[in-house]
Amino acid sequence: MTNANAHLHSDLFKPVQLGAVQLQNRIVMAPLTRSRAKAGDVPTELAAEYYAQRAGAGLIIAEATQISPQGKGYAWTPGIYNESHVAGWKKITDAVHAKGGRIFLQLWHVGRISHPDLQPGNALPVAPSAIKPDGNAFTESGFKPFVEPRALEASELPAIVEQYKIAAQLSLQAGFDGVEIHAANGYLLDQFLRDKTNQRTDNYGGSIENRARLLLEVVEAVTSVIPSERVGIRLSPISPANDIADSNPKALFSYVVEQLNRYKLVYLHVVEGATGGPREVDGGFDLQVLRDLFKGIYIANNGYDLEMAVKARDRNLADLVAFGRPWIANPDLVERFKAGAALAEFNQATLYGGGAEGYTDYPPMQQS
Ligand code: 8OZ
Secondary structure (H helix, E strand, O other): OOHHHHHHHOHHHOOEEEOOEEEOOOEEEOOOOOOOOEHHHEOOHHHHHHHHHOOOOOEEEEEEEEOOHHHOOEOOOOEOOOHHHHHHHHHHHHHHHHOOOOEEEEEEOOOOOOOHHHOHHHOOOEEOOOOOOOOEEEEOOEEEEOOOOEEOOHHHHHHHHHHHHHHHHHHHHOOOOEEEEEOOOOOHHHHHHOOOOOOOOOOOOOOHHHHOHHHHHHHHHHHHHOOHHHEEEEEOOOOOOOOOOOOOHHHHHHHHHHHHHHHOOOEEEEEOOOOOOOOOOOOOOOOHHHHHHOOOEEEEEOOOOHHHHHHHHHOOOOOEEEEOOHHHHOOOHHHHHHHOOOOOOOOHHHOOOOOOOOOOOOOOHHHO
């Protein structure tokens, strides 16, 4: 065996069990927002082609998908809250399964990372506290500055928890192998967790226990209606994405992970570092602490290449490794890794919105 093929020894390319399902390999397609849904937040047939092209992943985690109209924060993102969403997603899960792939859906509520243009009745986006994020929202008419959100009443939270529960049930009806609760990247659940965005004085703010309450209620609700071996979660403990921060992330996320163990979730998916940015972050901590605490499968993500992924397996630092951006222009990413082939670069201009261009037209390697 030549050194160039040394990576083929890695069990990255071997099947592994993930709760109820067997994966063909340990390489995951991370959730990627592509903003190509139709009116009514319905995913398209083009999305079925796009995901089927990527079915060589051990697991696809489909793009962040809003659990309610209020949970939407970007133009043209898909939903999972009614029958047309179930019908739309069913075509996608069928297409992926037909090619031997496995697919989870990422359940999303953006909280304050939205804009009245994207909200029902042009209402204000909601959040734990009325604190405006820095930055801009991606609306159908371009980028617009974020606004100061409306702080949720505690009495509104049970309905949001219920929406996660319904979305989980609808996801299984749509043929997904499971769901990932999106508690990362500065969206609603993360806004409750971290003290820069949560300044509430009720049972949902203040102490770590209180800030983790909404997330744990969501986990409890989701695992009460679908098997916990079909439920994963994503956290980004040290990421500043979407203008978020915490005064003691190690204590906060250690508590969260310890509590999550009560629900026997199938995996913990961690964005290691700044989302889409550096892996090392000021004020960060060693995220292996969380892996050690969690009694389930650990999916590592953020800035991995093949060499890092092989090392992560050799040193047992992760069970599965999720790649995001490399999947965009490399639909056959696993085959390219095996072959040691060069990776194609994606076109930034066709990342969000539009149709087939820059979405389903990236060729597999033999045609490149
Ligand atoms: C990039 C663009 C739009 C959404 C996330 C769902 O950060 C996202 C997202 C990323 O988790």
